[in-house]
Amino acid sequence: MSSLTRTLISRGFSDLEKCERFLGFAELADLDQTQLLEALAVADNPDLALQSLVRLLSAVPESRDKLRVLDPSSGRWVSNEPMFRLLGASEAMADFLMRHPEHLDVLDAAPSPEPVAVPAQHFQASLLRAVGAEPSSSMPIAALGGTEARIALRTAYRRHLCELAMRDLAAASPQAVMPLVGAELADLASAALDAALAVARHEVGAAMGDELVARVRLAVVGMGKCGARELNYISDVDVMYVIGISNPPGLGDVMQADTVDEARAVTVGNALAGAVSKIIYAPEREPGLWEVDANLRPEGKDGPLVRTLDSFLAYYHRWAQSWEFQALLKSRAIAGDQALGLEFEEAVSPLIWASSEREGFVESVQSMRRRVTANIRDADAGRQIKLGRGGLRDVEFTVQLLQLVHGKTDPRIRVPATTAAIKALTQAGYIGRTDAAKLLDHYTYLRVLEHRIQLVQMRRTHLMPTAQDQLRALARAVAGPLSLKRPSADSLLEEWAKVKRSVSSLHERIFYHPILASAAHLSVEDATLTTDAAKARLAALGYRDAAGAARHIAALTAGVSRRAALQRQLLPVLLGWLADGVDPDAGLLAFRRVSDALGTSHWYLGMLRDHQAAAERLCHLLSSSRLVSDLLEVSPEATAWLGNDKELLPQTFEQQWSEIQATISRHTESTDAIRLIRLIRQREILRVAIADSCGLLSQEAVAEALSDVDRAAVLGALMVAEAAVYAGAEVLTQVLVVAMGRQGGREIGYGSDADVLFVHRPLEGLAPELAGEATAQAKAIVQKMTALLTAPVRPAIQAERVLKVDADLRPEGRNGPLVRSLAAYQEYYTRWSSAWEAQALLRARPMAGSDDLAREFVAMADPIRYPLVLSESDLREIKRIKARMESERLPRGADPARHVKLGRGGLSDVEWLVQLWQLQHAHEHAALRTTHTLPALHAAHALGLVDDADAALLEAAWRLAGKIRNANVMWTGNTSDLLPLARRDLEAVARWCGYEPGHAAAFEEEYLGLTRRARAVFERLFYG
Structure with missing residues (x-):
């Protein structure tokens, strides 16, 4: 095997013998063979590129100057890749350049791998000028006619086609650029029709009179791929011709000879349309472009070539078949009288979109x-x-x-x-x-x-x-x-076969079995829901407002949409699942709202149809939780989580913080950043609530997940606030947000505020005289952070559960400074703090801010909250405050037995008792040094501070009180610390707490008994 043969093979040539023969032709004798083969190798078909090159050089010797171009980036002469790509892709384009060497300059272009669209007006102006017409004229008339006009038009068209092909072949992704190429090909075809019409006016005017021709308006309506702007390189261009009459004002019966009636207009229109077709396609020295096909017109080949708009509409109203409206879907005014063409578009549009109402429409399309x-x-x-x-x-x-x-x-x-x-x-x-x-x-x-x-x-x-x-x-x-x-022929055929199988599968599934045509229907009574029997069935299911339920169902199932058809099929089952909830009526209304937002989306309908567990979960949530219903109405896309337990698992703090950091980096405006941070928080609360309702999370996991959500939001708000305050100013201090109360214990619920302390530390080395300014800067940061988390945002976030930041547990309460330096906290707690403030620090946990400052704060707080000895006076003070809190903070008129936080045996009783043990013994026992209630209770039990029975009783009461608190929010959407009195509310809360339907009374009795016993334990161990 010769070295040349090996080189040809490596460069992708196929017919080696023929290529070697071409390489020996005189036209290539003085070219560097190695460089030539490398240049030819860029072509999709190197054999064709070589053959076309030899033919071009032989026919047009001056084309040799186009083999190399000056690279503007390097200043070196390099092979003309676009030229070789074109020669290897299109023998027809090479033939065009041989026929018209005056257009060789088209090869000088340097197409970009990312082609830019050429405006349609560019093609129109270019082709009109080619035939001597004025592009700015409302009715262009060519100066050329006959053979000269046809050759000029076709030559100009092919030059533009050559330019487009070169840009197409250079595109990095042929598939990505395909829509642009199709659109430009359609624009180029439209321009050709406009230019041909200008020539037709010239030729027909010469035969029938320019004035007569000028009074006939002719619009060319593109159909098929040209109308849709997705034309092929070579394709028939489907058209229809609409005519109108433009008689000057003032002409009456006395000037009949000067008026144009419909019959004369049709004669002129036929002449113009016929001339256009010949100008575009009739045999000539320069070959025709493509056939102008008017067979999609009313009555096809047997119908008139041109019609008035009224004639078109009369036909479509009375005689058109379904396929004709499908063809009109792609109709577009592409040439001629644009105003008349747009009139046609507007007139037929209602007919197109009403065509699906025709009897058997879907079946007729399938048959076609x-x-x-x-x-x-x-x-x-x-x-x-x-x-x-x-x-x-x-x-x-x-x-x-x-x-x-x-x-x-x-x-x-x-x-x-x-x-x-x-x-x-x-x-x-x-x-x-x-x-x-x-x-x-x-x-x-x-x-x-x-x-x-x-x-x-x-x-x-x-x-x-x-x-x-x-x-x-x-x-x-x-x-x-x-x-x-270098893909092979076999790989192409394999890929094509794979694509065909996939397309066929999608087509069969979507086209031949659309839900609107195949979904099962309810009975007549169920479909209409107007009969007394149908309403009685709804009432029997538990719907209190059967008539209202019937209206919702009618709205859900009306029409022929996919959503309506699928919901007609599914509603008998869904209505039963909704009725299993506490409030079926509210659930059905919420389902309608979610469906209005998502009902046409494929994944939502597919989930309802294919994932029974997900659909049942959705119905349970909507009829049992106002909180989830409200949030789903705002974020209906979250229903997609119901079909995948992994999607329902709460995101970790790290995941949320990573997303928030990315959000902040993309949005420099604080208002934009905080809105997105708050949206992330709302989304994650919804995720936790759904997972909780589905039984995927323990009570502790719910509280920890909600705490992570709040922590991420606070940290994000702090970062945004710092950026706003520090902007253009000297950084004087660092800020730390310390979580307190249930937030510090990671024991919050759906309605919890964020109890916090704000700490700052001036930067090391800051001049003493700037200490006041550092404090002012820290105060500005925390005020900005609080405002960002609570102030209204635009656009408003619907159903948002705003995170209220409460700093009332700070030293001196509301009368104390909002933010203090770490040194000031140290001094205050050492010299002035009372017992309750040391107790409050038991739940202090750094939440957001400087890690170093967090460690120093904890080191400062530990000796205060875990004292060596709790004095008798401090013990008496703690007991006095607890008693006063029960009498003063309990809402007026509230039953202490039913208040889950401050009432007997509730959250406060258990937490104060545990915290008392921590104050008394945590200095000696590290297991008690925790901000969490239950781990501290377990540690106290292990240390013998409370026996098995009492510890179990306290834990059970604390857990159940926390569940009721969350259940109140889940059920009503509002925060409440009271065990409900209303039977339906009590039933809902009981179910959220794990009780079977109908066991609300047993639930109530158990809670009251449990907390009564827990209160007795509390009084004995706390006050004893």
Whole structure:
């Protein structure tokens, strides 16, 4: 094997003998062979590039100057890659350059890997000028006619086509740029029609009179791919012609000869339309561009070539078949009289979107697709990219059917281009994101195949080639110029087969079995819900307002949408699950609201249909929790979590903090950053609440998760506040937020505030005289942080549970400074603090801010909260404060037996008792040095401070009181520390606390008895 042969193989050449022969031609004799082969190797088909190069150099010797271009970045002469890519992709483009060497300068362009769209007006102006027409004229008329005009038009068109092909071939991703290429090809075709119409006015005017022609308005309406701006390189351009009459004002019966009636207008319109077709496609020295096909017009080939708008509308109202409205889906005014064309668009639009109401519409569309497949020749069936199974038509029909069915009520999806329609259907929720991504990827892949095949000879074909060298070239073309691998013919066929299987599967599932056509319906009574029997069944299920429930169900099931059809099928089951909750009526209303927000989304409908556990969970939540219902109404997308337990697991503090840091880095404005931080907090509260309701979290896990949520939000707000205060100012101090109370113990519930202390420490080395300014800066930071967490934001966050920051546990309470330095805290606690302040420090836990300052604060606080000895006076003071708190802080009129926080045997009793043991014994016993109540209680039990029975009783009372507190918020959405009196509220709380339905009385009795006994233990151990 010669070295040349090896080089040819390594460069991707196929016909080695033929290539060696071409390399020996005189046209290449003075070229460096190594450099030439490297240049040719960039082409998708190096063999074709070499052959076209030899032909071009032979026909146009001056084209030799185009082989190399000056690289502006390096200043060196390099091979003209765009030229070689073009020669290796399109023999037809090489032929064009040979016929018109005056356009060789097109090869001087340096296309970017990321092509920029060329405005449609550029093509229109260029082609109109080519035929001597004025682009700014409202009715351009060409100065050229006959052969001269046709050649000028076609030449200018192909120059632009050559420019576009070079940009297309240089694109880094052929699939990504495909929609842009299709749109430009359609714009170029529209411009060609405008220029052809200008020539037609010139020619017809010469035969029939310029004034007569000027009074006939002609609009060219594009159909199919041209109308949708997704045209192929070579394709028939489907059109319809609309005519109008433009008689000058003042002409009456006395000037009949000067007026144009409809019959004369039709004659002129036919002449213009016929001339346009010939100018574009009739045989000439410069070959025709493409056939202008008007067969989609009313009555097809048998119908008039041109019609008035009224004639079109009369036909569509009375005689049109369903497929004709499907064809109109892509109609667009593309040339001629734009105002008349837009009138046509506006007039037919309501007819298009009402067409799905026609009897048997879905079935007729499906039948048409089957007929298209059946008419494919057997010899071509396996090679069809467009019409065969898994081809382009499968994607297009699927998308169009969804558009026609749902577009009647949803203007968002009324877009003609297939790629844009897939995106719109996805955004509107009619196709799932996964399915849509596949459809879009497969469609663009198939269109790139089609484009590259057609580009070679500029012939209208949709068949996959069979020759191995053509398949290899096509494989490289689809992979793109940046592909690191050299794909083979076999890999192309394997990938194409895979795409066809996937498209066919999606098409079968979405197109032939849409829910709107196949979902089972309820009985007549259940579907209408107007009969007394249907309302009686609702009442028997537990709906108190059967008529109201019937209205909600009617709203959910009305229409022919996917959501309505699926919910007609599912509602009998869903109504039963909703009725299992405490308030079925509220649950059904909440379900309607969530469905209004999400009902058309594919994943939501799929979850309701395919995931029974998730659907049942949703119904349980909506009929049992106002908190979750309100939050889901604001964030309905969270219902997706119900089908995946992993999604319901609370995010760790680290995960939340990482997200918040990313948010802050992207949003420099404090208002924007804090709004997103608060949204993250609301989202995570919802996640915890749903996981709690599904039994996925223990009581301790709920409290810890909520504490992490608040900690992340406070830390984020502190960072935003510091950035705002420090901006443009000298940093004087560091700030620490210390959690207190239940927040410090990581024992909060859904309605808890954030009890905190604010600590600061001036920076090391700060001048003493700046101490006051450091304190002022710290105060500004904490005030800004508090405002960020609590102040209203714009736009408002609906159903937000604002985190209230409460600093009343600071030294001297509300009368004390909001923020103190660490040294000031040290001095205060050492000299002035009372027993209750030392007790409050038992739950002090650094929450946000400087880690070093946090360690120093803990070191300062430990000797105070874990004293060597608790004096008798301090002991008496603690007992006195507890007694006074019970009498003064209990809400007026509240039953002490039912108040879960301050009432007998409630949270306060257990916590104060545990904290008393900590004050008395934590100095000696490290196990008591914790901010958490239950671990401290367990440690006290282990140390013998409380016996088994009493410890178990105290823990049970504390747990149940905490559950009731959370259950109140979950049920009503509002914070309440009272065991409910109303039977329905008590039933709801009992269920949230783990009791079976109907056991509210037993739950109430158990709580009252448990807390009564716990109170007795408390009094004996605390006051004894």
